[in-house]
Amino acid sequence: MxxxxxxxxxxxxxxxxxxxxxGNRSFEDYLEELKSRYPNVEFGCFQSNIEGxxxxxxxxxxxxxxxxxxxxxxxxxxxxxLQDAIRAITxxxxxxxxxxxxxxxxxxxxxMIASACMxxxxxxxxQSYQLATEALILKTSNATNIIR
Numbered sequence: 040m041x042x043x044x045x046x047x048x049x050x051x052x053x054x055x056x057x058x059x060x061x062g063n064r065s066f067e068d069y070l071e072e073l074k075s076r077y078p079n080v081e082f083g084c085f086q087s088n089i090e091g092x093x094x095x096x097x098x099x100x101x102x103x104x105x106x107x108x109x110x111x112x113x114x115x116x117x118x119x120x121l122q123d124a125i126r127a128i129t130x131x132x133x134x135x136x137x138x139x140x141x142x143x144x145x146x147x148x149x150x151m152i153a154s155a156c157m158x159x160x161x162x163x164x165x166q167s168y169q170l171a172t173e174a175l176i177l178k179t180s181n182a183t184n185i186i187r
Contacts, residue, residue, distance in 0.1 A: 040079065042175055043104040043130070044070070044168065045096055046086040047112035053137075053165075069165045077172060090114050094124045101128025106157075106175035108168055110135045115150050125155035131178060133171040136161035 046066065049056055054065040066086070074082055083104070085096045093111065101107065107130050111121055115134065125132045132155070139162030140147040153159050158174060160167045 040105045040176065040179060041081045041083065041103065042106050042108060042172060043083040043085070043096070043100040044108045044110075045093055046084070046110045047090075047093055047114050048088045049112055050110055051086050051088070064165060066165070069168070073168060073172065076169070077176075080172065080176070090118055090120060094120050097121070097124040097128055097132075101125075101130045101132075104130045105179060106130055107132045108135050108171045108175070109133070109152070109156070110137070110168075111152060115140075115152055116146060118151055122152045122155045125152060131157040131175065133157055133174055134159040134161075135167045135171050137164055137167055138162060 050066055054063050054068075070082065070084055083100065087093055087096070093114065097107065097109075101124070109121075109125075109132050111118065111134070114121055115136070134150060134153055134156045141161070150159065157178070160170045160174070163170060
């Protein structure tokens with residue numbers, strides 16, 4: 040099974056950026072844990088602070104990956120381009136957020152991409168990626184062969 044993780048703006052600063060909101064662990068460290076937890080899943084990972092690069096990566100991987108986990112960061116609340124790209128591809132996409140966006144500023148309560156996604160996971164810290172992974176695994180027909 041192939042899962043592509045796409046991270047948007049400022050996710051490269053995890054561990055440094057607002058630790059009270061996002062924790063003090065880098066995404067790279069967490070990704071290694073995720074990979075060891077799911078040895079039968081091939082994870083690809085891409086991060087960009089540029090919206091168009093995220094659109095390009097959705098188009099590039101969205102027809103070959105079994106699923107995509109997308110943390111679009113602030114683009115979640117503004118990007119119709121990402122919504123259109125998600126609708127254009129065949130891979131199921133799960134929107135992920137580390138923080139509970141609904142407990143934050145009102146502008147974060149609206150997602151421009153959620154309606155195009157299979158589901159949304161938010162508020163569980165970096166474990167939100169694990170929950171999204173589990174959902175994508177369960178969606179596949181060979182789920183019993185992948186989950187430990």
